[in-house]
Amino acid sequence: MGRVPSLTATWPAPLASRPLDATVVVPGSKSLTNRALPLAALASEPTRITGALVSRDADLMIGALRALGVGIEASDGGTTLVVVPGPLRGPAEVDCGLAGTVMRFIPPLAALADGPVRLDGDAGARLRPMGPVLRGLAGLGVSVTGEDPATGAPADEPLYLPLTVHGTGRVLGGEVEIDASSSSQFVSALLLAAPRFEAGLTLHHVGEVLPSQPHIDMTIAALRERGVTVDDAAPGKWRVEPGPISGGDVTIEPDLSNAGPFLAAALAVGGSVRVPNWPASTTQPGALLPGLLERLGATTTLVDGVLTVTGTGSVRPVDVDLSAAGELAPTIAALTALADGESRLRGIAHLRGHETDRLAALVTEIRRLGGSAEETADGLIIHGGGLHGAEVETYHDHRMATFAAVVGAAVDGVRIVDVATTAKTLPDFTTMWLDMLGPTGGA
Ligand SMILES: O=C(O)C1=C[C@@H](OP(=O)(O)O)[C@@H](O)[C@H](O)C1
Numbered sequence: 001m002g003r004v005p006s007l008t009a010t011w012p013a014p015l016a017s018r019p020l021d022a023t024v025v026v027p028g029s030k031s032l033t034n035r036a037l038p039l040a041a042l043a044s045e046p047t048r049i050t051g052a053l054v055s056r057d058a059d060l061m062i063g064a065l066r067a068l069g070v071g072i073e074a075s076d077g078g079t080t081l082v083v084v085p086g087p088l089r090g091p092a093e094v095d096c097g098l099a100g101t102v103m104r105f106i107p108p109l110a111a112l113a114d115g116p117v118r119l120d121g122d123a124g125a126r127l128r129p130m131g132p133v134l135r136g137l138a139g140l141g142v143s144v145t146g147e148d149p150a151t152g153a154p155a156d157e158p159l160y161l162p163l164t165v166h167g168t169g170r171v172l173g174g175e176v177e178i179d180a181s182s183s184s185q186f187v188s189a190l191l192l193a194a195p196r197f198e199a200g201l202t203l204h205h206v207g208e209v210l211p212s213q214p215h216i217d218m219t220i221a222a223l224r225e226r227g228v229t230v231d232d233a234a235p236g237k238w239r240v241e242p243g244p245i246s247g248g249d250v251t252i253e254p255d256l257s258n259a260g261p262f263l264a265a266a267l268a269v270g271g272s273v274r275v276p277n278w279p280a281s282t283t284q285p286g287a288l289l290p291g292l293l294e295r296l297g298a299t300t301t302l303v304d305g306v307l308t309v310t311g312t313g314s315v316r317p318v319d320v321d322l323s324a325a326g327e328l329a330p331t332i333a334a335l336t337a338l339a340d341g342e343s344r345l346r347g348i349a350h351l352r353g354h355e356t357d358r359l360a361a362l363v364t365e366i367r368r369l370g371g372s373a374e375e376t377a378d379g380l381i382i383h384g385g386g387l388h389g390a391e392v393e394t395y396h397d398h399r400m401a402t403f404a405a406v407v408g409a410a411v412d413g414v415r416i417v418d419v420a421t422t423a424k425t426l427p428d429f430t431t432m433w434l435d436m437l438g439p440t441g442g443a
Pocket residue numbers: 030031032100101182183184185188211212215326327350
């Protein structure tokens with residue numbers, strides 16, 4: 001037998017042997033890349049996107065738009081994308097993988113195509129909620145049919161993938177209500193395509209909570225940057241005027257949520273981690289990281305666009321509402337599992353519909369690591385400390401893999417099942433992580 005590593009082998013998460021002293025260059029934002037692409041597809045002129053993320057989720061978005069007839073040329077290793085818009089075409093088949101941005105953002109574009117567009121994805125994608133965006137489209141006069149995933153027989157009210165959007169080349173638009181309490185992506189999806197609806201869109205959110213406000217702000221900012229008029233003055237209500245979407249040059253910021261595990265490692269093991277090109281102002285929820293990490297015991301500085309996070313290796317417990325930044329929760333959970341005392345993460349019930357049920361996954365894996373955690377109605381209680389090595393399951397969830405890596409930097413013997421799942425948003429994760437820890441696990 002040769003020494004070819006098995007693709008299914010677990011990855012031994014490296015233990016840091018000394019305080020960190022590393023600079024980590026983080027690639028482009030998933031959320032900004034996967035907004036720039038559909039907006040470029042709907043624009044009235046070509047768009048050149050630089051600094052784009054190269055990852056499975058970005059590839060899936062590119063594949064979806066190409067399937068609809070959009071011309072996309074990639075260069076500079078995929079980080080530069082030139083998008084040439086044109087009429088959207090059906091029939092088409094779209095693979096959404098496990099990408100929330102693809103499965104939620106593509107249906108409103110598909111409604112503008114001139115034929116049926118069928119969407120499906122990974123087995124896990126078929127469990128992620130789709131109902132609100134589909135009900136929103138139905139309210140705007142778009143026909144969507146579902147499918148029994150086992151038999152392919154037509155299903156009446158589609159709530160999940162697989163499904164078919166019966167595009168007619170035009171969407172009337174108008175006023176519609178949805179419940180976006182299980183994902184902000186339902187709001188973003190409808191807003192992104194709304195300038196191309198004949199009457200634009202007036203959208204009301206009617207649910208009790210609305211997660212991920214920064215991601216909705218990101219959608220509105222992306223529309224306004226392209227010349228679209230959006231009124232978001234009233235909470236839970238948005239008005240998008242019909243009109244052209246401009247193209248031109250768009251630069252993608254680094255993915256601040258993906259910076260999270262690297263910065264967290266400075267707290268977990270001590271030392272400093274620097275991330276350059278940190279934006280002075282941004283709609284990314286990762287902007288909340290410096291404040292959160294300070295509450296957990298770090299000191300942070302932002303000088304000349306370089307964020308530096310310094311920790312001592314000792315983590316303070318926190319009681320924190322993460323409703324604005326649910327995608328940071330696995331990173332914060334890793335730190336609180338290492339903390340000295342009880343922490344509470346609130347406002348994240350909607351994580352049950354992420355890549356996996358992240359609340360259940362985090363509780364199971366913290367317990368497997370020897371820690372103590374429990375679910376609440378809207379989050380987690382984590383009793384920090386007492387961790388030992390274990391083989392951590394990742395459930396096809398990139399952020400469960402990075403959660404385990406943060407713990408593994410501080411706790412000996414953590415092995416990560418299917419670390420390759422990080423390719424969803426960060427295909428170079430293991431190389432970057434090893435580079436940060438240095439050849440012998442530290443500076
Ligand atoms: O619009 C986006 O780009 C995203 C919105 C958020 O979704 P939820 O509101 O479903 O958490 C976030 O968690 C996801 O990673 C990306």
